[in-house]
Amino acid sequence: MSFAQPDHARNMRLIGHSDQGGRGDGSQLMVHRGHAYVAHPWSGGFSIIDVRDPRKPGAATFVPAPPKTWTIHLQTHDDLLLVVHALDLFAEAAFADEKDYYAASVGDRLGTAAGAAKARPWSAGMAIYDISQPTRPQRIGFFPVDGVGIHRIWYVGGRWAYVSALIDGFTDYILVIVDLADPTRPVEAGRFWLPGMNKAAGETPTWGEGRRYALHHAVVEGDTAYACWRDGGLTLIDVSDKAKPRLTVHRNWSPPYGGGTHSALPLVDRNLLIVADEAVADNEADGRKHTWVFDIRAPENPVSIVTFPIPAEADYPAKGGHFGPHNLHENRPGTFRSSSLVFATWQNAGIRAFDISDPYRPKETGALVPAAPERMIDRRVRPRVIQSADVFVDAAGLIYATDYNAGLSIIEYGG
Template sequence: MADFEAPQYAKNMRLIGHSDQGGRPDAVQVMVERGFAYVGHLFSNGVGVIDVRDPRNPAFVEFIPAPPNTWNLHVQAHEDLLLVVHAKNMWAQAELADERNYYRAKTDDIHAHARKSEDKAAWSAGMAVYDISTPGKPKKIGFMPIKGGGLHRIWYVGGRWAYASAFIEGFSDYIMITIDMADPANPREAGRFWLPGMNLAAGETPNWPLKSGRFGCHHPIVAGDIAYCSWRDACLAIVDVKDRSAPKLITHRMWSQGVGGATHNCLPLPDRDLLMVLDEATLDNMEDGYKPIWVFDIKDPSEPRCLSTLPTPSDRNYVEVGGHFGPHNIYENRPGHFVSSDIVFTTYQNAGVRVFDIRNQYAPVEVGAMVVAPPKTLVDPRPNRPLVLHAADVFVDKDGLIYATDFSVGLYVMEYGG
């Protein structure tokens, strides 16, 4: 059995395995497919492959380095394909090392940062495609380049279409794109959607209601012909993608003046006509305010109605712990793995992994939690970062095992007792 420290706090959950990911314990998104975990790294710049067929003893397999100055922080894996984002490593820029400048900058400032380079070819921008038909042995077979900062996050669950957020030259921030995967070795951009005011190259003028903030697409999650897009400080955009070449806005809802914002995930639960919307905590010590996870009724997608919010972890005062306290990510009900419209798994940064029962959508309750031991050192090279957890992503496989990542403590495998 793997050796790891006892957790700081556990409720209805237990640790069963841990990996330091080959000495690169920084991690953001994790995908598990056919017994292997594929992890996008935040600071190490690349993708890690870990054998989790024995979840109690995960074994590091290999590290695939990114091109210079390039982020590979987000990945998607489904059956035989692994998709990997390529984007400019924004945090490597001195002026963006302070999170306030990254998360609260004006969108035209972020655009300028994305373009700032003595050599425009100094980073790789686009999406790489790997064949993982031989599990644990990714083989690069294709690449879709874009002109600009690159992709941030992708949604792909098989079939012809993928969807992503893309920072394309001429736009103020990330927009949504559709990607034709009919030939995985030659993926191509098929369509674009942006909120009015974002297309600077076409002469559009931003007219945002806030003086600062990120008005850019974090990523879409698609159910049927509707994309539910988290749009950072512009919150929620629901988009008709029936015509993948010409997506159309159904509705846009914004609530970030005082509460929420930095919207990170919009997870549809179609069988219940519900939508989970997670607002990310982006600054230390709740400097950016209260960030909830919302429950919306989307029986009519053009008129989403807020029903409730998930309870905030209350087993200790996590603001006093330091670092980020609040939501970061929600498990996105991956086809072929655990799918539920009643139980949701989330990460709460310095408050670890949290599990919620939403069977009563008007009164959700916390039913599980796991806060692992804090890091002894940080991988994060940015100055003045506190030595605390930063739980990033959570994945639940078809057997119900939970895989959670952190900026500095690697990959943990957990069991939920519910």
Template sequence: MADQTLPVPEYSRNMRLLSHSDQGGKPDGVQVMVHRGYAYIGHMVSQGVSIVDVRDVKHPRPAGFIAAPPGTWNVHLQAHDDLLLVINARDLFADARFADEKVYYTRSVTDTLSHGPSDRGWSAGLRIFDIGIPDRPREIGFLSVDGIGIHRIWYVGGRWAYVSALLDGYSDYIFLTIDLADPAKPRVAGKYWLPGMHTAGGEQPDWPLGKRYALHHAIVSGDTAYGSWRDGGLTLLDVSDRAQPTLISHRNWSPPFGGGTHTALPLPDRDLLIVLDEAVLDNQEDGEKLIWVFDIREPANPVSIATFPQPVDTDYAQKGAHFGPHNLHENRPGSFISSTLIFATYQNAGVRAYDISDKYHPRETGALVPAAPVSLMDKRPGRPRVIQSCDVFVDARGIIYSTDYNAGLSIIEYLG
């Protein structure tokens, strides 16, 4: 059930906390999707997916749990129509080699795992569930892949899904198109990677030491995939032929900026692209991270024209843990869709709303910083007990749902 006493937010402006859920005693959360009145939440620690009934947003209640296979992450997922797609990947944060998160974010995952023992005690691929009955998912298909597995998905119905996957023979996560013509028999249709990533093909990385080139994910609009490659920057890919994705343009601003490109959200009606760089290390050790506005009228030449303002209501850089952007609400079909009001998570600075009616001068219009977690689900050594607002989903009514690695689900009303 929802917590009886609402945690008191550390800060709020033009937002109010409606309710909170510990997600059935599993308060660690990564990606959240709200579909037909149910929240589906991928976990970082609890190895599975929680289902929370949010039809009454003031009284959320646990409604089920999908266990992951042993040793497997289910951190990301997508829900549309009657399908729920859930990633399977090796639980990297359970591996002692990644106990220091700097290792995960500053070098190739394949390179790290090449040192020391390795077993195949995890499942790698994509699980597909029928959610015609929302709180009774029924697994109907599985796409198995070689390697570490899949990290994140973009799926908004129809035949095609798009994933980032770390396959054997590659240095890190690359772009795949997935054919779901028969959801019970998904198959890989096409691939794209940055030059230097196909190690089995003899390619050699040419990027600086301490940088991690890896696709976080791509958002697809029409026949263009907007890909975020962590320290590898931004790509626009032509996916009109799903079997042969081709490069339209590639931009990278790291260095001089700190990298971590995480989400690229197209606003096609305005020829704009909102690009977010994730803060990945404590105390801004990876530098100041920003949310950028790109003009993409000419897809072959995306141009940055503005950045979002940073939170200034307190000194978040000194607060501890990660300060900086993590993710955007992604304007999915059936959710809240706007090309002028943008929602982002800012980790130790909570959830933020921005008005970009003037594309050259974005301004913050609301914020809510949830209370610190009561305890830590994240068992990596030395993690501070500080809010780390992770993902944000805004439903068609404008209700905000935000997860945290330790602090449960916050359900928030925007008042701006």
């Protein structure tokens, strides 16, 4: 297969590419049993791509979403695939301007924070599929949500899934723990939110206009959920009692920094926590965003000790689109796992690798910036530049990366 050569590469090599069956838009991806499961932000559904030969990806199987429904994040483990269902927010008039999605509580903007029932011509919740036959997913269960829906999931097998859910009566997405003892009949086990989010119970937001406190997602290690709340910062939550999650500590560095706290990667064997703040505005209009390294030897008092170096081989702030951190490879069971090598997406600056052997001196050790998309799938008016979205590294060390428009890139790291 021929593909466009990257705009920049250092210690990484593009070895394969898929246009995902003509649906080049991708958000979260999982690679499982030789197949890439790619969630689409614009095409309305998800695709399954045969990557058993990573140099020649095979055909894509597309599974459409219900009408008006986002299925932008998903998780795989063993024979299960979990897929979010939520209102397609970027199709809503309230968020026609991208910045409005990030600058205010979604529940307030849509009127659902008041808790009033309304007709919902979309699907809200979490769909559960049997993927024992990878390209023939069979839906076996559904966890419904009375509200806008679910944004993202953390599930690595076993009984519990941890989801960010926007439920009627809340200003934005909160943490909900789902019991999957019977995956055909999932039930809620418990929930957690930041004070001020439960508007239906009379709580009053304290964070002011132009800010958004909303759980993007939590990564769970042991009995701790490391949860990122966009402009609400970071929490460590004790989830040993699933019915009553309990706050350990809340840290927020916005202001003075620009918020957008998105992804956490706990490296508990080294008492470290990596936290990425998402860039959510073009040309750094939301300020310089960072990936932070925290010392968590005292979990009740996480201390930031350094930030990752910023890509600088080109003028990325002037390139157009978003420049800054987005997702981290999350060291899931069965994937490439390291406490010293971190893989990240940097949006218009592509995919990056960082060596944190010395946690006080992180070093960039590899980079690949894919070529601009040949055509735009994003229905919004956006610049035609790469916007690397998610990164997944398999057990053999191959890197898979999605883009909002440019398809699936498969990359070898030279380290």
